[in-house]
Amino acid sequence: MIVLALGDVFGAPGLDIVREKLWSVRRHYRADICVVNGENASGLGLTSAQARTLHESGADVITLGNHTYSKKEIADFLEDNDFIIRPANYAPSAPGRGYTIYDTGKHRLCVINLSGQVFMRTGFESPFLKADEILKKLPEDIKHIVVDFHAEATSEKNALGYYLDGRVSAVFGTHTHIQTADERVLPKGTGYITDIGMTGVRESVLGSSVESCLKFFLGDPLIRIETASGQAEICGVIIELDDKTGKCVSIERMRIS
Ligand SMILES: [Fe+2]
Ligand SMILES: [Fe+2]
Numbered sequence: 001m002i003v004l005a006l007g008d009v010f011g012a013p014g015l016d017i018v019r020e021k022l023w024s025v026r027r028h029y030r031a032d033i034c035v036v037n038g039e040n041a042s043g044l045g046l047t048s049a050q051a052r053t054l055h056e057s058g059a060d061v062i063t064l065g066n067h068t069y070s071k072k073e074i075a076d077f078l079e080d081n082d083f084i085i086r087p088a089n090y091a092p093s094a095p096g097r098g099y100t101i102y103d104t105g106k107h108r109l110c111v112i113n114l115s116g117q118v119f120m121r122t123g124f125e126s127p128f129l130k131a132d133e134i135l136k137k138l139p140e141d142i143k144h145i146v147v148d149f150h151a152e153a154t155s156e157k158n159a160l161g162y163y164l165d166g167r168v169s170a171v172f173g174t175h176t177h178i179q180t181a182d183e184r185v186l187p188k189g190t191g192y193i194t195d196i197g198m199t200g201v202r203e204s205v206l207g208s209s210v211e212s213c214l215k216f217f218l219g220d221p222l223i224r225i226e227t228a229s230g231q232a233e234i235c236g237v238i239i240e241l242d243d244k245t246g247k248c249v250s251i252e253r254m255r256i257s
Pocket of ligand 2: 175
């Protein structure tokens with residue numbers, strides 16, 4: 001099974017490149033299933049219309065993060081649709097679900113979304129214990145499991161990778177928007193990368209305009225951070241999983257302009 005995962009889609013430029021290119025990228029890598037982090041499709045959060053656009057453009061499963069509820073209307077959409085998930089370790093009262101099982105007819109893949117606790121908003125439960133809880137609940141015949149770990153601290157991401165090594169097929173990080181060069185298969189067969197990067201404008205500060213971010217960092221109290229414009233890129237990973245065992249065969253970074 002080949003799984004393609006795309007990092008945080010940022011603003012209109014990110015959505016546009018996904019709409020224009022995702023089906024051809026999927027074909028190029030012969031991806032069976034595509035997982036896309038959509039938490040920044042509106043900059044902060046995403047609308048139900050944007051979620052539908054991502055889905056129709058080839059995102060079989062949409063994952064989210066700390067900006068899940070920035071557009072409040074998404075709450076009902078999260079309840080009604082099982083192709084979109086938000087971090088499983090939000091408080092139990094949070095709308096939506098934290099994992100889903102996607103079935104292509106030929107393959108079944110469980111996708112779990114978790115948030116880090118370190119340097120993130122308060123209110124998330126332990127991603128480590130939440131992962132245990134979900135894995136215990138899954139049917140035994142589910143061997144293919146990937147985790148989008150939406151987190152800031154590289155240490156927490158590394159630690160969760162090792163915690164789940166041999167128990168899930170892959171753990172990939174999102175949220176920092178900067179792709180890391182540490183992709184590898186961990187000793188017990190789990191694919192791992194600290195962050196898969198961002199799908200948005202390349203010459204930007206994490207997807208926002210360089211000018212507005214520089215004013216912000218220079219102390220301008222009136223500045224509004226704006227989405228960058230310009231050439232967008234797609235960042236992500238291609239993960240090959242053994243069809244029988246679910247172990248990771250290979251994990252490769254991808255960056256396409
Ligand atoms: Fe985030
Ligand atoms: Fe993000």
